[in-house]
Amino acid sequence: MAGKVAERRAALRENLVLIAERTISKKGLSALRARDLAAEAGCAVGAIYNVFGDLTDLVLTVNARTFHRLGADVAEALADAPQDPVEQLVVMAQAYHRFAAENHLAWRALFDVERAPDEAAPDWYLKEMGRLFTYISDPLAVIFPGRAADEHALLTRALFSSVHGIVLLGLDQASSGVPTEDIDRMIALVLRQFVGAVK
Amino acid sequence: MAGKVAERRAALRENLVLIAERTISKKGLSALRARDLAAEAGCAVGAIYNVFGDLTDLVLTVNARTFHRLGADVAEALADAPQDPVEQLVVMAQAYHRFAAENHLAWRALFDVERAPDEAAPDWYLKEMGRLFTYISDPLAVIFPGRAADEHALLTRALFSSVHGIVLLGLDQASSGVPTEDIDRMIALVLRQFVGAVK
DNA sequence: ACCCTCAATTGAACGTAGTTCAGTGATAGG
């Protein structure tokens, strides 16, 4: 029976990730507790630290999955979008909004993890980010042909950041009155106005 | 000697706020500790709770001051700005960026405080936010006259959120390569492009 | 000047986190 240990470890790891994912999605990052986690997984608290270095490692694993789902949602929206590059941008941004709204706490956890100040961003983060940037970059190249590469990169980043800001502040004060439709309207307003300026 | 107690309380309060402000500015919100605070202020830990309900109350007081300084900086930039409404928007947004960069940890603390889920945003927050929105709203009314009031409000909020997003993501990864000049360029790019002044 | 009352102040103690590690028990190879 070779690898019975590794098997159990892998199973525990998967289990912990699923439980953490559910806890974060339902009750938020701050509700994640080592003891609760162990109790739900039916293991000792110490076992968690055999699989993950610390709870932040576990959260980062959950975040990687969340980020991947986010990327897939945006990609799906893009696949179903019309050919018009402006509409593609709008559709993707609204897909981003929809994902953030429907997975609010998990989405928040993406940014609420505190990284060590000098620690580099994880690999998967940069990779998924690059993926999202490509989705934006391509339609932009159609809309604004002949821009310098560096300006094009800045434009891409700027648009992503703008949409992110609109969603972030819109959902933050969801209780104090920014309806979902208004967030979508703001996104469309900024994107259409942005590209319409040169049309 | 009437009010000697109240006097000491007020002095302690001021002292605690100043110490907390310095700690947050230098080491970040997460470095704020009740025991360190008491040691620095030369009082018992319990004394903090005679003046503030809890540490979050203290942080909110610091945040109110930070937000006020931010509003003043933006107002000053607006006062020195040219008449052109587009340039006014750019100048204000870059002032927002400069404040965030120069007071990074204090600025982050504005958003990193976790509020109770159902608790309303504090009064001073809404007031300062309204102040910032007015600064943006006025030039926008000149640039886009004759828009419906609700669309105008959405536009204002959308532009603020966009600039906030650009600054937030730009400063977050400052280590992994978004120079200050690029953030300013993105701000100018979005705002100028938005209002149709193609350069 | 003295004491007495009561509220402000103290800091040890409490509850709850994340994390560790010596003891225990199961595993895989001989």
Place this chain on the structure above:
DNA sequence: CCTATCACTGAACTACGTTCAATTGAGGGT
């Protein structure tokens, strides 16, 4: 079947925010 090894256990440790019984000292009455 035995045993060296290593993963697992959970009590213990540290570090928080917060509380509260005990203490102190201020302000008024005599």
